[in-house]
Amino acid sequence: MDLLLIEDDGMLGQAVEIGLSERQFSVQWVRTGAAAISESQRAPYDAVVLDLGLPDLDGSRVLSALRKKGQLMPVLVLTARDDSSETVKLLDLGADDYMVKPFDMNELAARLRALVRRQRGQASAELVVGPIRLDEVNFQVLVDEQRINLSRREFELLRALMTSPGRVHSRDKLEQVVFRNEQQVESNALEVHVHNLRKKLGNKEWIQTIRGVGYRLACK
Amino acid sequence: MDLLLIEDDGMLGQAVEIGLSERQFSVQWVRTGAAAISESQRAPYDAVVLDLGLPDLDGSRVLSALRKKGQLMPVLVLTARDDSSETVKLLDLGADDYMVKPFDMNELAARLRALVRRQRGQASAELVVGPIRLDEVNFQVLVDEQRINLSRREFELLRALMTSPGRVHSRDKLEQVVFRNEQQVESNALEVHVHNLRKKLGNKEWIQTIRGVGYRLACK
DNA sequence: ATAAAGACTTAAGGAAAACTTAAATTGATC
DNA sequence: GATCAATTTAAGTTTTCCTTAAGTCTTTAT
Structure with missing residues (x-):
């Protein structure tokens, strides 16, 4: 499964890239919101992993930009703290799931798999x-x-x-x-x-x- | 797995239909080349079993007609005698395998499974x-x-x-x-x-x- | 027909892999 | 820091497999 990872932090980005690759995902990692938007139009992705707190755009704007460009793939948001007001806003904007840092790589992989499966109409994340x-x-x-x-x-x-x-x-x-x-x-x-x-x-x-x-x- | 069986002989056709059904294939049986071609376009099949010596068209013409219509599924040909010149011709035309009559039903099933698997890219490591x-x-x-x-x-x-x-x-x-x-x-x-x-x-x-x-x- | 060589069959001993159990260690929670 | 569950280690047991070897059968050659 092809994933687009949007993450500005080098350490974390690398960790996620490696962790997901080991779990049979094909990961394309970009560091800025702008790069994410152009990359998303270059090739089709099965899902997006989006970190909040990017340098050039904040996460919610990246998300809405993606949606405006007609990108319908599921988006999972990584957020720093479990702030319900913000997450609600994100989910409203069209995020499909979120996880609070620090997170477990296995769980991230599981949620992504579930999202993609659901997207494909294979309903059961089972x-x-x-x-x-x-x-x-x-x-x-x-x-x-x-x-x-x-x-x-x-x-x-x-x-x-x-x-x-x-x-x-x-x-x-x-x-x-x-x-x-x-x-x-x-x-x-x-x-x-x-x-x-x-x-x-x-x-x-x-x-x-x-x-x-x-x-x-x-x-x- | 869905199979299209093209066989004009009643006895043999029935035998193959029953034999393959018992082995978990879903078999659609047609008796003429013309029927085969229209049926192949009505629904997607995983593989075709084609008998030579049909009344309206000979086998090789059915095969090339199928391929011209863009049907790429594997085709297994049943032939009456082990005539290498003819079988070579068929394989050239795009048949994927052939068996000489009389054949063993288990072997037919095995070969069909192998063909379909190979088609699906599931490692023809069989x-x-x-x-x-x-x-x-x-x-x-x-x-x-x-x-x-x-x-x-x-x-x-x-x-x-x-x-x-x-x-x-x-x-x-x-x-x-x-x-x-x-x-x-x-x-x-x-x-x-x-x-x-x-x-x-x-x-x-x-x-x-x-x-x-x-x-x-x-x-x- | 008989001997010799090659292949088949069978069973036993030992080695390797996997199973099972229990104890030691780690890690999280209170 | 105590406790409990999860995990790893370790050791003993069981299972499966492989090799060996000896005897039997089959084929070939004399």
Whole structure:
């Protein structure tokens, strides 16, 4: 998915660019509102991540300029503090979602995915595989309509598997997703999480292990 | 997956329609080339199964007519006899695969699935030989649509054989592939793997041994 | 027909990968 | 700082797989 990132701060911009790239987004990063507007007309984007407090224009003006140019893609706003008056204003102007800094990269990715999915008419911001339903925005998982409680790692693991059910996900890929940038794990932590997740899902057949390779979510 | 079946023979048409329906395809069956062309424009199909020897148009003209109308979906041709000059002509005209009658329904289904998958860009990383489908990405092997479980060595062995079916693979080459860099084997390990693989494939004829040379995969 | 060579079959021992469990560590919350 | 949940480590267990080896069967050559 192609994203347009509008962020003037170098550190934060780089962090977001890398973080989203690692999560399978294709990110175009611009630093000014003016650049954002011209870039948005050069190529189609699936969504925009807009930081408030840009140097040349403030966020709300960038947003309304985008909309005036006929750009209808979803816009997620990053805001410094949880100031309801401002966020309400933004949502009125046509922002689709917002997050307060500092934010979690996984959550940002999840919300973006949900926005794009909704935009495409795929309504449910949910991944559904067989009797498993995973709500990426609310961090909820239902199995046979029963809510189950997953830890963060378990949730990430399940989400990764559910994004392409039936496909084998290599250990390496899964470790990248589950443990993110955090210190490299040199133990069997992944196996432990798989074990616990299987237990919580109730059916140990669902997550199949491909010896020497990784794991797969059985899609039936 | 939606298929357009072009077949004038009633018996055969019905057999194919039922056979493919049972295998989760949605089949639209037409009996003439003219009907095929109008039907192909009415709705989008994932693939076409085209029998040669239709009453109103011969197969190659139907095929080129389809392509002229901008229909890009994969086309699998059913042909009466294995006449290489004709099949070459068809492949030139834009057919994607062909099978000689009488054919095995499982193999037809397998080939269609492979075609559609390849069309969708979902990594044509699948080898299909007769009723055997080997998915190189997901480390999965199906025989007659039934999943079978192969160990790493068995999988490598089968993959090697399937990359050029019908050709003889020397013992040495196979050992290189199966045992990779690992220590040279000075036992009959390869034979044991061949034996186990044959057992798992269910048909011991598939893998033929060429005494003093090696093995060959031949299943039809 | 018989011997020799090559291939097949089977079973056992050991190694590698994955599973399971529990304890130690971390991190957040009050 | 105490507590609780989440996470990682570590160690023991189980499972699966691979190799070896020995015996049997098949083919080929004499």
